[in-house]
Amino acid sequence: MILADKIIELRKKSGWSQEELAEKMNVTRQSVSKWESAQSTPDLGKILQLSGLFGVSTDYLLKDELGEAEYINEAEETPAVRRVSIEEANEFLGVKEFTAKRIAFATFLCIFSPVPLMVMAAGSEVGTFPFSENFAGGFGLITMFLLVAAAVAVFISCGAKTAPFEYLEKQVFETEYGVTGMVKERQKQYRDTYTRCNVLGACICILSVIPLFSGAFLTENDLFMVCMLSVTMILAGIGVVFFITAGIHWASMEKLLQEGDYSRQKKKKSNLTGAISTVYWLIVVAGYLAVSFTAEDWNNSWIIWPVAALIYAAIMVVCNALSGKNQ
Structure with a gap:
């Protein structure tokens, strides 16, 4: 599963629209749309932000061969924001x-x-x-x-x-x-x-x-x-x-x-x-x-x-x- 599909799946599981995800990421809705359609790829900073937002590992987001979400303990592995x-x-x-x-x-x-x-x-x-x-x-x-x-x-x-x-x-x-x-x-x-x-x-x-x-x-x-x-x-x-x-x-x-x-x-x-x-x-x-x-x-x-x-x-x-x- 590629990154674009993972973002779509995680967004829908969270119950967010593209607009809501864009606001949480401080980007435009068009940016989220391009990520989900594989027209562009989030930079490393946004990958880390997506990881913390969805509570999944960066490995899961970046490695296409990982199809199952690897959830992390946010309290332990990501700093409190x-x-x-x-x-x-x-x-x-x-x-x-x-x-x-x-x-x-x-x-x-x-x-x-x-x-x-x-x-x-x-x-x-x-x-x-x-x-x-x-x-x-x-x-x-x-x-x-x-x-x-x-x-x-x-x-x-x-x-x-x-x-x-x-x-x-x-x-x-x-x-x-x-x-x-x-x-x-x-x-x-x-x-x-x-x-x-x-x-x-x-x-x-x-x-x-x-x-x-x-x-x-x-x-x-x-x-x-x-x-x-x-x-x-x-x-x-x-x-x-x-x-x-x-x-x-x-x-x-x-x-x-x-x-x-x-x-x-x-x-x-x-x-x-x-x-x-x-x-x-x-x-x-x-x-x-x-x-x-x-x-x-x-x-x-x-x-x-x-x-x-x-x-x-x-x-x-x-x-x-x-x-x-x-x-």
Whole structure:
């Protein structure tokens, strides 16, 4: 008996249609149809999956001379595979949708955090604000660290909410009937929004430098230049919000479908956009403070921010392009 006939026999014994087997195997119904008509052969990974699914040995599936099914003790010979129910999948998608906006906002806080320090320092230096440079610097630093602390608190809180679902990112799992179809339908509905958010995020980040360059052409006033730089950073932060919100939502569906960077072949810990953003901007803030305090040149060290914003925009565009290369 050839493999195609064995798959048909085992499927019918299990009481499954081709569609149901396809969903359990995370393939299309056409793939199952081709296996059963001997038009194509499952790869080794799918053979192992079929073996565990039907509870038969791989020898039985691969050797035509074996006509009698060799059933195995699944508890002993195959590793336990976690199954995801449709309720659990819906809960996971709901949690990711809830945390995506908060992670995006926390990242925005990290980007925005140096703005009060820059504005206060520039305003006190030119005499616009009625307080000393030391007071302005101290107040600005305190504000910056408070904003970063708030952002870190949000990241930790969101991490705690998603911790129960970490296995979706790290482990191979099976989905119960209806899960794959539900997620694919949601993905189909969200695709246009995902594309639109990436386009908006990229455009806003690229165009965010216009206020800075416009300020340079209009005046040499230091306070005005710092204000334009602040606008540039705020716009870059808004662009990043679009990237992160859409990216987290899309990645959550990829995890359930085990596609892209979360496929069975590439199952590994992914680099979360929020974590990348946090580390990047904390390094930039540390660099800004180190350069400014060491050189005592606050008038010129602001150039670090537009350069960092442009580099960050490029990083985000590349990361989103790479994450969507398998779409």
